[in-house]
Amino acid sequence: MPAITLPDGSQRSFDAPVTGTTVAASIGPGLAKAALAMKLDGRLVDLSTEIAEDARVVFVTRRDEDALELIRHDTAHVLAEAVQELFPGTQVTIGPSIENGFYYDFARNEPFTTADFTAIEAKMREIVARGAPFVRSVRDRNDAIAFFEAKGEGYKAELVRDLGEDQTITFYSQGDWIDLCRGPHMRSTGDVGTAFKLMKVAGAYWRGDHRNAMLQRIYGTAWRDQKELDAYLKMLEEAEKRDHRRIGREMGLFHLQEEAPGSVFWHPKGWKIYRTAEAYMRRRLEAGGYEEVKTPQLVDRALWEASGHWEKYRENMFQAMVAEEDKTLALKPMNCPCHVLIFRQGLRSYRELPLRMAEFGACHRYEPSGALHGIMRVRAFTQDDAHIFCTEAQIADETVRFVELLSSVYRDFGFESFRVKFSDRPEKRAGSDETWDRAEGALKEACAIAGVEYELNPGEGAFYGPKLEFVLRDAIGRDWQCGTLQVDFVLPERLDAEYVGEDGARHRPVMLHRAILGSFERFLGILIEQYAGRFPLWLAPVQVAVVTIVSDADDYAHEVSAALKAAGLTVVTDTANSKINAKIREHSVQHVPVIAVVGRKEAETRTVALRRLGVEAQETLSLDEAVARIAAEATPPDMTNEFA
C-alpha cells in the first residue's frame, strides 16, 4: 500500500490507494485548502489523481511558481467556455499556457475584436465565480470522435484522430462545458482567480501550417494575484518606452518610409552609432586574424545557379535585368559565393588555412511583407560576415576561437548572457546525408570542446549546413538571432574551392560561415532597446552637450566644445536663448551622457560643471581635466589598455 514521501523527507503510509486530496487533508486543513495540484514523482498531476504505489509527492499551492502554468492553462479553458457561451457556433481547437499567459485558437467566421474583450472577460469572471470543479474522464477513441462530430467540433475530432492508439483520451469538464485535454488542472474554475487579462487577437494557422485554415487566436495573460498582474502590465508599459522604433524617432537616429520598405534611412546620429560599432568590429576582427574584403552587390545569375541559391533561395532574391546584355543579375542575399570567388583566385596552400575572410557585406533579401519589423527585420542590411576556409580538423579550434570572440564582443556591448541554438538539417537542403552527418558531428564536437551549451532546434539549419544561432532578446521579450556559426561542406564543393595540401594533392576546404552581430541593423535595434537609448559614453552618438547659462559665456562655451572635439569627442554646443532648466531637460531627454554647464563663474575660472545623465549632482573640474577625463571614459572597451 502506498507510502508517500513528502518534501521534508517524512513519510505517510496508507492502507489503500488514495487521492492527493486525501493526502493533503491528512496533513492538515491549511494544506487541504491551499493545494491546487501536486507533483507526483516530479510530474505535475491533478490533485484527484489516485496514488496506488509508493511515491514522492509535492503539493503545489498558489505560492509556488508551478501554479502559474496551471492557472494559465485553466484560464485558457475558462476563456474557451466564455467564448462558446457568448458566440455560439464557434469551434474550439487548442489553448495552451505560454510564457506570461495563454492563448486559445478558435474557428469562427466573424472576426473577434478587442472590443469583444470586455464582454468575454466579464463572462470569464462569471465562470470563475461559479467555481465549477474540473472533472477528468476517460473516453474511448471512437466515442470521442463521434462526440465532437455530433457537436460540430471538427478540429477537436481531428485532434482525437491524430492521437496515438496507445494514448489515453481524457476529457475535462467544468460544469456543463467539456473539452478534450491532457490536463492537469486545478480543482475548479474558482482557482483561476481574477488576475487575468485578455491582451490581443491575431490570426494563427491551424497546426501552424500556412496551407491550413486560419484560426483566430486570443492571447491573454494570467498571474497568481493582482499584484503580479499589475507588475507585468507595468513592465510591458516600460518595455514599450524602450522600443527601438520609438527611441529611433525620438533621438533622431533613423527613419523608414514607404518609398523604401525594409530599408533604413540612417540619420547622422544613428549613423554615428553604426560607425562606432563598425570601427569597433573592424578592430576586433583584425586582432582576431581576419582579413577584410569587399565584394560586388550585383552578381550574375550563373554564380547563384552554381552556388545553389538560385534553386533554394530565388524567391527571396532581388533581380536586376539588363535588357541590352540579355543577362540576369541579382543583388547578393549573402556574401559567401563571392568570398569563394576570392578564395579561388590563384592556387591556395594548406599553409594559408585557416583563412579568415571578413566583409561588412551589404545584402538584400526580399523578406515577406509581414515579417518586416523596424530595423530588426529589414530587406537591406549589412552583416559583419566572415568565412573561414579551413580543414575538417581545424573546425573545432576555429569554433572555440569564434565563441570566445563573440562572447567578448557581446560583453563589450553589455550583453552578459545569450542563448545558443543548434539547428540541424532542414528538409530543403543540399548535400548528401553522409556530408550532413559529418558536418553536424563536427559542430557538436566543437561545441563540447568550447563548452557551449545549446538547445536543439531541429530542422532549422541552413540549406548547406548545420548552424549555431546566438540569440538575443529585445525589450518586449522577442528573440532575435544575431550571431551565427555555420559549418558548410557543400558550397566549397559546388563552387569548386580547393587548396594544395601537404601531400601535394588538391583538397576541398571546409567553410565556416560566421557573424557576431549578425546584421548591424538588427544588432543596433537590440542595442537601442538594451540601453533604452542611454548608451554608454563610447557608443553615444552625442557624447557631451556644452550648454550655457548666460550669453556672456558663449565664447567660452565654444572654446570648451573645441577642446572636447579636439580630444575626439562628439559634442553639441547649446547657446540657445533658453533657460538652463530647459536645456538640461532637452539634452537629458536626448540621452546625452554628459552635460557640461558653463556660466559666468566657469568662464571666469576656466572650469566646467559636469552633470551625468539622470544624476542631479554636478562636479566642477578645470577644462583640461574635464576633457582628459571624459575622453578617457569614452575609450572603446577594446582600447582601454592602450591608455591605462
Add this chain to the structure above:
RNA sequence: GCCGGAUUAGCACAGUGGUAGUGCAGCGGUUUUGUAAACCGAAGGUCGCGGGUUCAAAUCCUGCAUCCGGCACCA
C-alpha cells in the same frame, strides 16, 4: 504571404456626413536666466494614394500602399 487593426500638422493625439482642432516641437519677439519644460505672437494640413456613393466625405463603400500585433517565413 495570411488574419485583424491603424494611417489627420515634424511628433503625440481629438474630430461618426455640413467652415479641420489641441498639446509639444519648429519660426518671430520679449526675457540673460545656475541644473529635467520662462512668457507672448504669427504660421503650419492633397485628413496615406486612387475610385465610388451623396447636394455635401477626414467621416460611408471599394481597390491599393505602408505601418502595427500575431501566424507563416527567417538560407
